[in-house]
Amino acid sequence: MIIVAITFFGLLLVGMPVGFVLGVAGLVGIFDMGGGRFLMMVPDRMFAGLDLFPFLAMPFFILAGEIMNRSGITTHLVQFADALVGWLRGGMAHSNMLASVMFAGITGAATADAAAFGNTLVPAMVRQGYTKPFACAVTAAGSIIGPTIPPSTLMVIYGSIMGVSIAGLFAAGILPGLLICLICMGVIAVFGKRWNLPKSDQRPNLCFIYKAFKKSFLALVLPVFILGSILGGIATPTEAAAIAVFYALVVGGLVYRQLSWGDLYHMLVRTTRITGIIFLIIASASILGWWMTFNQIPQAIAAGFLALSNDPNVIIAMIIGLLLFIGMFMDINATLIILAPVLAPLTVTIGMDPVHAGIMIILALNISLMTPPVGACLFVLASVTKTKVEAIARALWPFLIAETFILFVIAYWENMTLAIPRLLGL
Amino acid sequence: MGSLADKAIIASRRVNWYVERACVALMVLLVLDVWLGVLARYVLPFQLTFTEELARYLMIWMALLAVSSGISHREHIGVLLIFERFPPKVRKWLAVAFDLIAFMFFAVIFLYGLGMVDRGFSRFTMIEGIPKAWPFMGVPLAAFMACVQLLLVAVHDFMSSDGVTAAERVEV
Numbered sequence: 001m002i003i004v005a006i007t008f009f010g011l012l013l014v015g016m017p018v019g020f021v022l023g024v025a026g027l028v029g030i031f032d033m034g035g036g037r038f039l040m041m042v043p044d045r046m047f048a049g050l051d052l053f054p055f056l057a058m059p060f061f062i063l064a065g066e067i068m069n070r071s072g073i074t075t076h077l078v079q080f081a082d083a084l085v086g087w088l089r090g091g092m093a094h095s096n097m098l099a100s101v102m103f104a105g106i107t108g109a110a111t112a113d114a115a116a117f118g119n120t121l122v123p124a125m126v127r128q129g130y131t132k133p134f135a136c137a138v139t140a141a142g143s144i145i146g147p148t149i150p151p152s153t154l155m156v157i158y159g160s161i162m163g164v165s166i167a168g169l170f171a172a173g174i175l176p177g178l179l180i181c182l183i184c185m186g187v188i189a190v191f192g193k194r195w196n197l198p199k200s201d202q203r204p205n206l207c208f209i210y211k212a213f214k215k216s217f218l219a220l221v222l223p224v225f226i227l228g229s230i231l232g233g234i235a236t237p238t239e240a241a242a243i244a245v246f247y248a249l250v251v252g253g254l255v256y257r258q259l260s261w262g263d264l265y266h267m268l269v270r271t272t273r274i275t276g277i278i279f280l281i282i283a284s285a286s287i288l289g290w291w292m293t294f295n296q297i298p299q300a301i302a303a304g305f306l307a308l309s310n311d312p313n314v315i316i317a318m319i320i321g322l323l324l325f326i327g328m329f330m331d332i333n334a335t336l337i338i339l340a341p342v343l344a345p346l347t348v349t350i351g352m353d354p355v356h357a358g359i360m361i362i363l364a365l366n367i368s369l370m371t372p373p374v375g376a377c378l379f380v381l382a383s384v385t386k387t388k389v390e391a392i393a394r395a396l397w398p399f400l401i402a403e404t405f406i407l408f409v410i411a412y413w414e415n416m417t418l419a420i421p422r423l424l425g426l
Numbered sequence: 427m428g429s430l431a432d433k434a435i436i437a438s439r440r441v442n443w444y445v446e447r448a449c450v451a452l453m454v455l456l457v458l459d460v461w462l463g464v465l466a467r468y469v470l471p472f473q474l475t476f477t478e479e480l481a482r483y484l485m486i487w488m489a490l491l492a493v494s495s496g497i498s499h500r501e502h503i504g505v506l507l508i509f510e511r512f513p514p515k516v517r518k519w520l521a522v523a524f525d526l527i528a529f530m531f532f533a534v535i536f537l538y539g540l541g542m543v544d545r546g547f548s549r550f551t552m553i554e555g556i557p558k559a560w561p562f563m564g565v566p567l568a569a570f571m572a573c574v575q576l577l578l579v580a581v582h583d584f585m586s587s588d589g590v591t592a593a594e595r596v597e598v
Contacts, residue, residue: 243464
């Protein structure tokens with residue numbers, strides 16, 4: 001067991017790609033168990049780890065997001081958000097948050113949000129007088145709304161490997177996502193004067209709002225359609241994702257007329273490459289996961305937690321602490337695949353609803369997307385906007401505290417998460 | 427750029443050119459297959475049973491083949507906090523060590539994957555009853571392509587005289 005831990009942490013810390021580290025550590029563990037006897041299990045585990053129908057939703061949501069983004073839809077969403085809240089102090093920061101909520105319904109990945117807004121909104125905010133690190137911090141804080149509000153690739157992975165209703169997770173993610181948006185807008189409003197955030201001359205104008213709404217209507221319909229069909233039991237997440245691709249193609253190609261065949265090819269290449277990166281992590285993690293299960297490591301970790309305390313509140317706090325800590329150093333997909341089978345049974349032991357526990361775990365990992373040293377959104381924004389990670393991290397802390405507060409609220413207040421799934425009978 | 431490094435990156439990009447197109451073709455087939463499944467469920471007056479099974483296997487083939495494409499462009503993510511603090515020479519050696527370790531990992535997958543394919547001829551899929559060897563074949567094939575790309579990018583990055591890595595060398 002020690003040799004696997006050394007292999008895993010040693011290779012991970014010196015910078016070997018996560019997908020390879022997981023596979024190599026699993027391979028070492030399996031070899032350590034019985035020499036070459038068990039190695040025939042390795043490709044079997046790889047295949048079985050990917051052979052799940054719900055995983056299909058992932059490449060489709062990635063592709064739909066790519067198409068919508070390339071269609072210039074981000075600009076329309078930002079204009080609509082700006083029409084709604086741009087007149088407040090720190091208007092563009094508020095618009096950034098609101099646009100993140102709208103964009104969240106199209107894409108399921110925080111890095112997509114960070115890259116899209118890093119390219120468009122951050123330069124616009126800097127032109128209006130915001131500092132670059134602050135503009136990046138607002139974008140990073142808003143980007144984690146993407147994988148919290150459905151569709152979310154993390155929810156697809158969690159639901160698939162843990163056998164939890166993906167529709168239930170999607171429904172449960174809506175309120176936490178909106179809460180994150182609200183609290184971040186609250187932070188901007190409260191500190192706006194102290195930070196001397198710019199105030200726009202524009203006034204709220206119904207005609208302007210209506211015009212912006214009309215332009216972004218087709219983009220706003222997509223999340224309603226995706227969620228409506230899944231939550232209404234009309235389509236499975238995979239089917240809804242496939243239809244979302246069709247819709248995005250029609251809107252991007254025929255309505256906005258922004259797509260060429262060349263663009264489509266590049267988007268397909270991009271989608272397959274992102275899928276390959278994520279799926280290697282999943283496949284490799286299932287090799288390591290098999291070794292862990294065989295050696296009853298999840299049970300040992302759960303027993304270790306319960307030995308420290310029997311109090312459900314303390315255990316929830318420990319789970320959140322562990323996820324935030326591990327998420328600081330590791331890719332969130334890998335963390336989810338490795339830790340979910342360990343932590344989910346523990347949450348059942350303390351009486352948590354599986355959907356509630358899933359949302360808590362996913363939200364904790366989402367927050368770790370913006371914590372240094374390995375916050376993926378920080379790195380995307382740093383590279384897109386040519387800003388130092390340290391500078392963004394310094395501007396980010398009020399948002400980080402606010403979002404961690406929301407995480408604890410959600411963890412300890414079950415009804416907040418489960419209100420919508422219960423309302424929909426999921 | 428040294429001539430061996432030059433040849434390695436050209437070969438890597440050439441192999442990737444084919445792999446990328448294969449992945450895109452599989453992705454297009456996947457999209458069409460799932461659309462057909464949706465149509466059959468809601469619109470067409472008959473049922474199609476093969477779409478779900480085919481979709482899963484197309485997805486696995488596409489995603490696994492795309493692993494080598496990510497290697498060609500060094501897009502597989504890692505924790506670079508400590509790595510980036512090492513001097514360039516150490517980084518160069520470390521990167522080669524990573525490639526060699528990953529090569530061994532994929533070589534094991536390839537060798538044992540062939541055995542899995544062989545056993546797959548006597549195992550059949552649940553819905554259509556086709557030999558599982560066909561979907562299984564994606565695993566050793568992808569592992570082989572990953573080995574090829576790891577070798578090529580390792581040679582390029584190690585031999586490259588201008589210090590530019592495969593990840594940064596977009597135009598070849």
